[in-house]
Amino acid sequence: MMARAIWSGFISFGLVSVPVGLYSATEEHQLDFHQFQRGTSDRIRNKRVNERTGREVDYEKIVKGHDVGGGEYVIVEQQELADIAPGRSRSLEISRFVDLDEIDPIHFQKSYYLAPSDAGNASSYGLLRDALAKTNRAGIASFVMRSKEYLAAIRADGKVLVLETMFFADEIRDPAKELGDLPAKSSATKQLKMAVDLVEAMSGTWRAGDYKDSYTERVKKLVADKRKGKEIVLSEEAPEATTTTDLVTALRASVEAARSRRAAGKKAPAKKTAGAKRTPAKKAAAKKTAPKKSAAKKRAA
Template sequence: MQKEVAAAMARPVWSGALTFGLVSLPVQMFTATDSHTVHFHQLQRGTSDRVRNKRVNERTGDEVPLDEIVKGYDAGDEYVLIEPGELEDIAPGRSQAVEISGFVDLEQVKPIFFDKTYYLAPKGKEYAKIYALLERALAQADKAGIATFVMRNRQYLVAVKAEGGLLTLHTLHWADEIRNPREEIGSLPENADVTSRELKMAEQLIETLSMEWKPEEFHDTFQEQVTKLIEAKRTGESVEKAEPPAQATNVVDLMEALRASVDQARGPEDRGKGKGKSAAGDAAVAQIKDAADKRRADGAAKPKPKPKAEKKASSLDSLTKAELYQRATDADVPGRSSMTREELIKALSGKRGRRKAQAS
């Protein structure tokens, strides 16, 4: 049994020592995240023949074995050749140490600097005390250790943090890797004219949409649709196409859009109380779009508030996704923010079925 558990455990992607001051803690580093990406093979159209990438000498056209490949830096008039072992020879600390140079307040490290996350574990039980000491000290101080280390012929700037009773290592971008948005993007607003009414309404919308962070309620719906598409293609069935993206809000419609969003986000039982949590999303966008479309159809010169009316539907299938979303909000359906239209119908059908059973 122990052998089966050991075989299922992840393998470290790096091993070395975490050093701070004169203290050296042997650690192993493990990947902290997975990817949902569905991987495809490349095939030639009309066949089942795989298309593979090969390392080919562009002069001779011959395939080159991996052990005959060296790195070359283009110096303009010639290539400077570097053997793989030569990079290892110059690596700081021989790629075996994460050297903490100092500790900083976590709030000082802006989110844009964070790249990838790894878990750190002591390399053996005999190092558990040193590991626990550093973890608890970092947690108490609410600080992160800033360090550098080399992995796979590349040096990284990292932050070592205490999270949930263990040490984590976050690779950081170097300062010169962070692009200046003002230099990169020419369409950023400089002195946009925002009225106090618009600002107050936007703040009210943010407050109305405030919610607790529950990551388990969100899931990768696109990858789920990719999986459904693959299964549908295999069985010869059809797949419902995604809804078109929402149209941009016209500046003329801004106040109405904000007001409609707040009203939609609260839900019937919360209107007037300011208690709405996570009910906007597609429903608000749909209501705003409907209002704008109606004005354009009527040829109105000025925006007029859309009269509120109860939507009557004979069944859930006849409702739009926005209407389904609002019903899911009223029924407090968990995870509704990331559901597809079909999933909303299924969830609401279950709610309706339970109500009938309770009534009987």
């Protein structure tokens, strides 16, 4: 069964309009908890209550009000919000195409999939997707959804178009103002070289599947253990800050440990194929070492 679109409208670029539906691309791990009064089995409920009368109010009877100061509010109906942007709420208007690499990731907010909502116009969807993939560009667009205007980047990802909602420039905080003085560029040559060595030793290929939500699994185990009446044992302690005097020692030990793990990881496949035919295993090993030598020469150069 196909997912239900949370928004539907048109991608517009130039004089071309492509009907599309917007779908959630992600879902977060979440273990739901209800609220209880401690020592009882009494649930805590959140209700919409009129602060003057103390009576609960039905959702349909609630309107929005904007605080304009002095205890005065301007009341706005949901329909009024929809009426001021009837076209914008049905159109993803691409105003410019930009190189994907030029967009700072801090602007990205949430990912959605875009899918053609009309089979007759699927070719237009495919054309835009393939053009974006070939040029490594994203279409910058704006649209209105749920009474809010969004800035968005539309990019190609395999067979699908992905829409990334984005923060506007004035929504991103200035670190200089928010965080105060930050450390200057490092002048400690030895420590910097060791830090670079550690980064290199810990580098690898990005594979999203390598990372799991271990905290949620721990929460599930906590619930299961408490249900069975088991004793809860803390398995880890919070880390402590590395002092300046211990920094070099910590970096050196980290580099050595990372290199050892990498070496062990490279040997693992060879052990796996040892029980199979020996000749192909040797050939595969020879092929693997060739690029490493050339990479080492590049670094030396």
